[in-house]
Amino acid sequence: MSFLVGAASGALVAGGVYYGFSAMITTRTQHHQADLHRLSERLVNAAADIPAPVPASQRIPDRTFVTALQSQWNSQIETVFRGARQLDRSIIEWGRKTLYGGDASRTKPE
Numbered sequence: 001m002s003f004l005v006g007a008a009s010g011a012l013v014a015g016g017v018y019y020g021f022s023a024m025i026t027t028r029t030q031h032h033q034a035d036l037h038r039l040s041e042r043l044v045n046a047a048a049d050i051p052a053p054v055p056a057s058q059r060i061p062d063r064t065f066v067t068a069l070q071s072q073w074n075s076q077i078e079t080v081f082r083g084a085r086q087l088d089r090s091i092i093e094w095g096r097k098t099l100y101g102g103d104a105s106r107t108k109p110e
Helices: 002-049 064-100
Strands: none
Touching: none
């Protein structure tokens, strides 16, 4: 009979421990759900109170003079480089004519 009493008391203790953990998990889950709900409401309501930042297109200052100056500078630099490239080609053409004679555009004799 002591075997039955020991098994029954063990089952009773195990059931109590299970019930205790289950109740603790349930109450903590409910508390977490309530906390998350309050936080989400605060987040949604706070978003309406915070003003939106100014768009990037409005934050860029009007710099038409600087833009025109940069465009003109780039155009002049491009002209200089194109002139240097053309001068280089002319020098190469002159060297070919001087070294090989005749039409320098032909690289192979016929």
